[in-house]
Amino acid sequence: MKDQETIAVIKEKLTNKSFSQEWLETIKQDERKGVKQLLNRYYKEKEKEAELHAQFIRMSEFETGLYQEGYRLIAGVDEVGRGPLAGPVVTAAVILPHDFYLPGINDSKALSQLKREEFYEIIMDQAISVSLGQANANEIDYYNIYQATKIAMQRSVEGLNEQPDYLLLDAMRLEQIKIPQESIIKGDSKSISIAAASIIAKVERDRIMKEIGAEYPMYQFESNVGYGTKAHLEALKKYGVTTHHRRSFQPVRQYT
Incomplete structure (x- = not known):
């Protein structure tokens, strides 16, 4: 092949996706080992991106269905910290915009600390509204952990600066709040809104426990x-x- 591009240039183009289909077909004919390795990595990353996109679409089904029914401000609500011996139970309520897209979003327990922190910043930057709630150890002892979690969730919903017209909750119902709602078992892995709330609550509680x-x-x-x-x-x-x-x-x- 005449006038071959350097492997460094090829790597940069593949990384930045700054190439044409014609260029890619040409590169496929390059017999250099380094180029073959770069192409193999590129296709693996494309496959992973496709998997994360498909996962995001699946996790958006609850929200998509509610948008089609006419709901506009959907709040995902989740908690972190029901099991520990110390510290508060922390909850978050998050309203995401309709065009929110964050492939890889998932239950906070399924993410690394680094990825949680990264997603936390994105959610905080792009969400329509985010609110935190918590119940401290005294309240947990007084009410029991289940009721204290409900109280904390109610606080997070009431703290939103936009009134939601629908709630998606992870395995809970808030009878005291007169807003249409759905309780989803393992909702933090089935709904992007609940997953977002899970990430916010987890990062915030970890910071509290560090203090x-x-x-x-x-x-x-x-x-x-x-x-x-x-x-x-x-x-x-x-x-x-x-x-x-x-x-x-x-x-x-x-x-x-």
């Missing part, structure tokens, strides 16, 4: 986010219960 961890370094809250790890349980036994511990939860209860 609490700085106040009580012996419990390592910044890494265990309140769950009963070995180090956490040993610290609980040695230092006792903090104001952030849920005294109605075992094994915290035995140290109160």
Whole structure:
């Protein structure tokens, strides 16, 4: 092949997708090992992009159906932190714009911390409205974790600066809020709005636990986010219960 482009130039074109179909067909004939590797990587990335696009379309089905019914402001609502021994339960309500597109969005537990942080910034930048709610350890002990979660969810919905006309919730119903709503089992992996709320709530709660961890370094809250790890349980036994511990939860209860 005469006047072959350098592998660096080919890599740049494939990375930036700045090429014609004719150019791509020509490159396919290039016998250099480095070019073949670049093409293989390019097609794998295209396949992954197609998979993420298809996943996003599937996760948009609830929202798409509601838009077709005439609903315009759909809020996804989710919680993080029902299981830990310490810290608040944190909820988020998120209203996404109709043209929102974020391939790869999913349940926050399915994402790496780096990806959650990246998606958090995108959601916060593009969402029509985002609101947080929480219930602290005292409220969890007083009401029980299920009811406290509902209270936190209600707070997040009421804090939105746009009134939603429909709610999509992850496995919960808010009877006190007179807005049409649907409870979806494992909704954070089935609805982009709930997934967005899951990501916001997770990032915010992790930040809260990092702050609490700085106040009580012996419990390592910044890494265990309140769950009963070995180090956490040993610290609980040695230092006792903090104001952030849920005294109605075992094994915290035995140290109160």
